[in-house]
Structure formats: C-alpha cells, structure tokens
Amino acid sequence: MASSDDLQLLPGTLYMLILRTVAHRPLHGYAIARRIKEASANGLDIQDGSLYPALNRMLVKGWLVAEWGVSENNRRARFYRLTREGQKRLEAETKDFETLVRHIQLVMRSV
Numbered sequence: 001m002a003s004s005d006d007l008q009l010l011p012g013t014l015y016m017l018i019l020r021t022v023a024h025r026p027l028h029g030y031a032i033a034r035r036i037k038e039a040s041a042n043g044l045d046i047q048d049g050s051l052y053p054a055l056n057r058m059l060v061k062g063w064l065v066a067e068w069g070v071s072e073n074n075r076r077a078r079f080y081r082l083t084r085e086g087q088k089r090l091e092a093e094t095k096d097f098e099t100l101v102r103h104i105q106l107v108m109r110s111v
Contacts, residue, residue: 014054019090028077055080063089
C-alpha cells in the first residue's frame with residue numbers, strides 16, 4: 001500500500017486546492033501549504049518547488065492577485081487572493097473533479 005509520501009496529485013489538482021484554500025481569505029504561500037496539509041489530515045504535503053511556480057502561473061492567468069503584507073510571524077510575505085476569474089475557475093474545476101471522481105468510483109465498484 002502506498003504511503004501518503006508516495007501520493008501524486010492529478011494534473012491540475014494543485015490549482016483547485018490552492019483556489020479553494022484562498023477562497024475564504026487571502027493567505028501567504030506557507031499558510032496555503034500548511035492549510036492544505038492540515039485539511040488533508042497530513043496526507044498532502046505541497047512542496048515549495050510545486051507551490052510557488054503554481055502560484056506564479058495562477059497570477060499570470062488572472063486567477064489570483066497578490067499583495068505584500070505582514071505574516072503572523074511579523075515577516076513580510078506575499079498574500080494571495082482569489083479574483084472573480086479565479087472563483088469561476090474554482091467552480092469549473094470543482095465540478096469537473098467531482099464528475100471524474102464519480103466515474104472512477106463507478107469503475108472501481110463494478111470491476
């Protein structure tokens with residue numbers, strides 16, 4: 001059986017997780033990774049080498065905007081916030097993901 005260290009995210013899933021995580025309030029990168037890890041019961045550990053390039057791509061796509069602020073540790077940090085385009089993308093990604101999971105579950109139950 002694979003451990004949580006061996007789990008690989010499906011392509012595009014990281015975007016959905018980030019969008020969902022910042023949907024409620026702006027967060028800095030470390031806080032985004034920490035919230036995803038906590039929400040997944042430590043099953044998903046997003047590494048900096050994946051997180052920050054994804055955040056930058058999402059800024060370019062217009063799904064997020066970023067502003068400099070001060071973190072809870074009193075350090076300068078870039079806070080990411082969902083845009084209207086990002087909200088639309090989150091809704092579409094969520095719908096597509098839920099459909100994919102339903103179809104996979106059907107196959108897993110029938111074979």
